[in-house]
Amino acid sequence: MQAASQSCNPGLIALSLWCERVGVAPVTAWRFRKRGWLKTVNIAGRVYVTDEAVKEFTRRAEAGDFAQEPKVPIKAPRGTKCEEEAPKPRLSRPAPAPPEEPNVSRGL
Numbered sequence: 882m883q884a885a886s887q888s889c890n891p892g893l894i895a896l897s898l899w900c901e902r903v904g905v906a907p908v909t910a911w912r913f914r915k916r917g918w919l920k921t922v923n924i925a926g927r928v929y930v931t932d933e934a935v936k937e938f939t940r941r942a943e944a945g946d947f948a949q950e951p952k953v954p955i956k957a958p959r960g961t962k963c964e965e966e967a968p969k970p971r972l973s974r975p976a977p978a979p980p981e982e983p984n985v986s987r988g989l
Contacts, residue, residue, distance in 0.1 A: 892932050894929060894935070895928070896921060920938075
């Protein structure tokens with residue numbers, strides 16, 4: 882069925898099929914579209930990628946237009962302000978206070 886749709890639109894490929902071929906998740910393709918890195922066409926509610934858009938995306942990717950420094954989280958050293966401000970977890974409820982003894986003074 883996919884081959885028949887490809888022969889009808891030789892310059893278009895379904896975005897879902899492109900994701901499978903390239904090896905990216907659909908959410909990644911959505912991010913590429915949102916950032917303007919990948920141009921798509923919406924035909925009757927289905928999203929397609931043109932051959933020109935694929936070529937342009939590939940050219941820019943090979944040129945390093947999308948390259949970024951990896952964002953690796955850094956663990957804060959012990960004793961830093963962030964650690965001191967964090968509330969300590971409460972494991973159990975505090976024990977109830979013992980009842981006060983009545984202060985009765987007897988005058989003898």
